[in-house]
Amino acid sequence: VTITEPQKDLDVATGAEGAIEIERELADQTRDYVERPERDLRRRPWQTYIDAELGMRGYWYPVARSKDLVDGSPQPVKVLGEEILLVRKGDKLYGVEDRCLHRGARFSARPLSLSEDTITCWYHTWTYDLEDGRIRCILNDPDSNLAGKPGIRAYAIEERRGLIFAYIGDGEPPALEGDLPPGLLDEDVTYHIAELRMIGANWRLALENSFDPGHHFIHNWSPLVIESGFPITFGYVAKKGEEHMMVDYHVEGPGPLGFTRTTKEGEYLFEATIPGKDGKPDTLYKAPGAVGRTNEELDALFQGMPPIRIGIWMPCVNSIENFPGTLTGYEWLVPVDENTTMCVTIGGKRCATPEESEAWKGEQGHIEWKVPVVDKFIVDDDFARVGVQKFYEDEDGWYRERMYRPDIEITMLRKFFANNARGIQTREKAVGSSRRRVSSETASENK
Ligand code: FES
Numbered sequence: 001v002t003i004t005e006p007q008k009d010l011d012v013a014t015g016a017e018g019a020i021e022i023e024r025e026l027a028d029q030t031r032d033y034v035e036r037p038e039r040d041l042r043r044r045p046w047q048t049y050i051d052a053e054l055g056m057r058g059y060w061y062p063v064a065r066s067k068d069l070v071d072g073s074p075q076p077v078k079v080l081g082e083e084i085l086l087v088r089k090g091d092k093l094y095g096v097e098d099r100c101l102h103r104g105a106r107f108s109a110r111p112l113s114l115s116e117d118t119i120t121c122w123y124h125t126w127t128y129d130l131e132d133g134r135i136r137c138i139l140n141d142p143d144s145n146l147a148g149k150p151g152i153r154a155y156a157i158e159e160r161r162g163l164i165f166a167y168i169g170d171g172e173p174p175a176l177e178g179d180l181p182p183g184l185l186d187e188d189v190t191y192h193i194a195e196l197r198m199i200g201a202n203w204r205l206a207l208e209n210s211f212d213p214g215h216h217f218i219h220n221w222s223p224l225v226i227e228s229g230f231p232i233t234f235g236y237v238a239k240k241g242e243e244h245m246m247v248d249y250h251v252e253g254p255g256p257l258g259f260t261r262t263t264k265e266g267e268y269l270f271e272a273t274i275p276g277k278d279g280k281p282d283t284l285y286k287a288p289g290a291v292g293r294t295n296e297e298l299d300a301l302f303q304g305m306p307p308i309r310i311g312i313w314m315p316c317v318n319s320i321e322n323f324p325g326t327l328t329g330y331e332w333l334v335p336v337d338e339n340t341t342m343c344v345t346i347g348g349k350r351c352a353t354p355e356e357s358e359a360w361k362g363e364q365g366h367i368e369w370k371v372p373v374v375d376k377f378i379v380d381d382d383f384a385r386v387g388v389q390k391f392y393e394d395e396d397g398w399y400r401e402r403m404y405r406p407d408i409e410i411t412m413l414r415k416f417f418a419n420n421a422r423g424i425q426t427r428e429k430a431v432g433s434s435r436r437r438v439s440s441e442t443a444s445e446n447k
């Protein structure tokens with residue numbers, strides 16, 4: 001991965017001009033909303049991203065944990081709107097469309113694998129090759145000339161680091177490694193893999209939350225923060241005019257495209273004044289963990305920590321270095337459908353011995369990482385992700401949102417994705433249909 005200086009020609013709004021440009025765009029949007037409430041929904045500069053409701057097409061996605069897919073027990077998963085049946089057979093892994101070509105029965109309702117490398121539909125016995133999805137035979141019509149014909153979709157499936165990945169795209173898949181975030185394959189790191197979580201939010205709302213410099217406020221209510229008494233800021237906000245300098249872009253392979261930011265360089269806000277009106281006094285509000293600490297103490301606390309670096313990588317994964325302590329984590333926000341995201345969250349620790357490594361995968365990782373980080377911290381990210389879903393789902397949120405300065409970094413994320421996506425997923429591609437309805441009228445017209 002090449003770390004580049006902010007590049008103006010990247011057109012992801014890096015460079016001072018870019019940042020100013022974004023501020024202008026944000027102001028435009030606000031004006032739009034205020035002055036033209038009846039307006040048409042205007043195209044946004046990151047329109048491709050808005051259109052990618054179901055995710056980016058042409059990438060590898062984690063779809064299951066290795067340990068949840070056992071031999072003899074096929075598992076259905078849904079990603080980017082595509083229903084896939086995962087099958088493990090000895091040392092082979094398969095993924096096929098979970099939908100029979102004949103009349104659409106879901107194989108997963110009663111998975112029947114009657115030979116080494118086939119799946120048979122439980123309804124009328126159509127039998128498919130697990131490797132390429134072709135029709136192998138039909139048990140109750142042995143002479144059918146459908147045998148050998150193309151049948152159902154078959155997916156490229158790979159397994160790495162305790163996760164099963166599927167390629168969602170067309171044609172030959174690129175190498176899986178190119179779609180894995182930097183550091184994931186480091187051999188001295190062992191991952192504790194949390195149970196997969198489904199949340200009722202679109203994948204973009206979940207991903208944006210991870211990078212949002214203004215979102216730290218919510219963690220003042222996180223059990224981990226309350227229990228430890230550690231101060232959490234209202235936000236790590238870039239100094240005005242320096243928004244673009246906080247971010248390092250990774251725009252060359254191998255490895256996915258993405259960007260990182262070290263929170264340490266931002267401004268910390270632990271207190272704010274709420275002005276009183278009608279002659280009433282102002283109110284000073286201090287973050288709970290900051291009460292009783294001077295600004296110097298707070299500053300020293302933060303400067304003394306290893307810098308937390310957050311990364312965002314295409315198609316939908318974040319990385320967090322040095323949180324908590326020296327642990328590293330990744331979280332894929334995998335689109336399931338328009339309103340659901342599957343969170344694949346893993347916590348990495350450098351382990352020196354196989355014993356240490358085993359302990360981390362099990363109880364130790366559970367106690368030291370999963371409970372504090374996922375159950376007692378990310379829980380508030382999920383709360384926030386779900387908390388804005390309704391607005392974006394059915395209240396025109398993508399066009400109606402009113403943004404402020406800390407959102408510049410959100411718009412940079414959006415532009416980066418819009419400009420660099422290999423492709424976007426659509427409902428038509430997901431279900432493999434043109435969605436053209438033929439009514440009796442159009443049918444007779446066609447005669
Ligand atoms: S629906 Fe599968 S064989 Fe008929």
Ligand SMILES: [Fe+2]
Nearest residue numbers: 209210215381
């Ligand atoms: Fe968070």
